[in-house]
Amino acid sequence: MPKKHWLMKSEPSTYSIADLKRDQQTEWDGVRNYQARNFMRDDMKVGDLVLFYHSVTDPVGVAGVAEVVQASHPDVTQFDHKSKYFEPRATQEKPVWYLVDIAFVEQFPRIVPLAELRSVPALAQMELLRKGSRLSVQPVTAAEFQAVLKLARR
DNA sequence: GCCAACGTTGGC
DNA sequence: GCCAACGTTGGC
Numbered sequence: 632m633p634k635k636h637w638l639m640k641s642e643p644s645t646y647s648i649a650d651l652k653r654d655q656q657t658e659w660d661g662v663r664n665y666q667a668r669n670f671m672r673d674d675m676k677v678g679d680l681v682l683f684y685h686s687v688t689d690p691v692g693v694a695g696v697a698e699v700v701q702a703s704h705p706d707v708t709q710f711d712h713k714s715k716y717f718e719p720r721a722t723q724e725k726p727v728w729y730l731v732d733i734a735f736v737e738q739f740p741r742i743v744p745l746a747e748l749r750s751v752p753a754l755a756q757m758e759l760l761r762k763g764s765r766l767s768v769q770p771v772t773a774a775e776f777q778a779v780l781k782l783a784r785r
Numbered sequence: 786g787c788c789a790a791c792g793t794t795g796g797c
Numbered sequence: 798g799c800c801a802a803c804g805t806t807g808g809c
Binding site (some may be wrong): 687689745 | 805806807808809
C-alpha cells in the first residue's frame, strides 16, 4: 500500500507544531466534522505523511510534517461529560467520532504562507485553496506534498 | 472585529 | 424532505 498524504489544520493557540515537537506524539482529538472523521476513520494508515497547517494565526500556512503512527480508534473525549467535545449520541459500543495518532517529523525552517501556496501553479488544485474550503483533515496528492516541501526549503 | 461560506439542527 | 435559522470556521 503506497503512502498517502494529508493536510491537517490546527489553530496554534490550541495546538501548534512546536507543541507536537515537544510531545513527539499526539491523538488528533476534537474533530467533529463527518467528512474529516471519515478520512481519519477509513483512509489514514500508519506511515501516511501529514502537512501540519496553522490556521487562525499570522501568518496562516504550513508549519511542518507529521506522520500517522496509529490508525483509527475512538476519540475518548466524546465520552467525557466535562469535555467540550462530549457527544451525547455516542456509546462505548457505538462511538461516533474517531481519530488517528500522529508523531512529529519536522518543523519547517519557515512557515509556508497560504498566500504563497496560492501563487504556485502546481498547487492550483489543492483542496485547501478551494474557495470556501474549511475541511480540517483533507487529502493532498504526492505531487502537492512534494511541492510544499520544496517551498519550505527555499 | 468582520463577514462569507459552510455544516447542522429542528420545525413543518 | 425542505429550508430557515443558527453556530462555526477561518481568512483578512
